[in-house]
Amino acid sequence: MDKRTAAELNRRMLENVRANRTDLASQEITIPAESFQSPERLAQERASLFIHTPQPVAFAGELPAPNSYLTLDVLDTPVLLTRDEGGVLHAFINACAHRGAPVASGSGDARALVCPFHGWSFTTAGKLRGRPADACFNAPTSDTALQPLTVCERSGIVMVGVDPAVTQAQVDNSLFEIADELDALGLAHFRALDRREYRVAANWKLVNDLSLESYHFATLHRDSVAQMLSPSAVFDTFERHSRWAFPLKSIEDLAEMPEEKWPESLQGSCTYTLYPGVMLLINALGAQMIRAEPGAHPGESVVSYIGMHDPHSDPQAARQAYEFGGDVFAREDLPMAEACQRGINASHRDLPLGKNEPLLQFWHQLWDKANN
Structure with missing residues (x-):
């Protein structure tokens, strides 16, 4: 203050x-x-x-470094917050693109987020990193990435939109x-x-x-x-x-x-x-x-x-x-x-x-x- x-x-x-x-x-x-x-x-x-x-869901300091992550439940939505290797904040639905299982739990630091069901792994930027029996599937596309949510950090607070109808502008201006x-x-x-x-x-x-x-x-x-x-x-x-x-x-x-x-x-x-x-x-x-x-x-x-x-x-x-x-x-x-x-x-x-x-x-x- x-x-x-x-x-x-x-x-x-x-x-x-x-x-x-x-x-x-x-x-x-x-x-x-x-x-x-x-x-x-x-x-x-x-x-x-x-x-x-837009929902205030966390402090920015709960994700203190590149490749840190935090999982939350916001209403009925499992939410995954991450910082990628460059320190950029992301928010995703915490659901593997294969069967919907969560790819992370709790909080921590990791270069790869690995689904405990079939072992699909994702970067902290949400892209598919690898999967067992890769030859059995089509080439990775946007449909194999984690599903993003609108997110921003403002004044040390993380704001998330849990519905696709919540725009980035709404999230960015929510604490204006x-x-x-x-x-x-x-x-x-x-x-x-x-x-x-x-x-x-x-x-x-x-x-x-x-x-x-x-x-x-x-x-x-x-x-x-x-x-x-x-x-x-x-x-x-x-x-x-x-x-x-x-x-x-x-x-x-x-x-x-x-x-x-x-x-x-x-x-x-x-x-x-x-x-x-x-x-x-x-x-x-x-x-x-x-x-x-x-x-x-x-x-x-x-x-x-x-x-x-x-x-x-x-x-x-x-x-x-x-x-x-x-x-x-x-x-x-x-x-x-x-x-x-x-x-x-x-x-x-x-x-x-x-x-x-x-x-x-x-x-x-x-x-x-x-x-x-």
């Missing part, structure tokens, strides 16, 4: 802390219960927000509104720590909602996050994206010194939400990504929690921060999302979003707009 932005956010957070307030929306709104229950709504969301929309802000974070230089994957018995929006308000800090996170962070948040929107910053409790120390002597870094934590709803959690040691996507039914989601460390930070301290955040997310947040889903299913009651939950309002209105 650049110094000017950090100073502005520190000033606004300090004002909120000293006034015992948070940024507010203009009024309360209501979200219908069917938003979390309706199969028809889920089908609309899968199409408009996921299949036909917030690119300058993200560029200042230097995410392209961050390096991978770990990935965690969860299957959660809750609607994907309930999982996202956990990272879009601080109202729950004092109760749900009383003995964890609330010990360090204040709920006196500030928020900003960038057309289809948002930024949410909340301060360390120690930020009140800034009130005792002139601004020209303030630290140049953000005195708190910052969450950027990238359309259609992927969280980037930024702190002094590194970054995490939380990606929730719809499952097969309204009350199911698939969630990834990905950790990176800033190369200028202590990797061990960055890992500890990643594991602390991940443990809180898994032990406190995700069980609460599942409990909320059960309660909504039982009561069928619409949900009020208060004025003190402005980002929840922003994102639910944005999701509603995409489905109308």
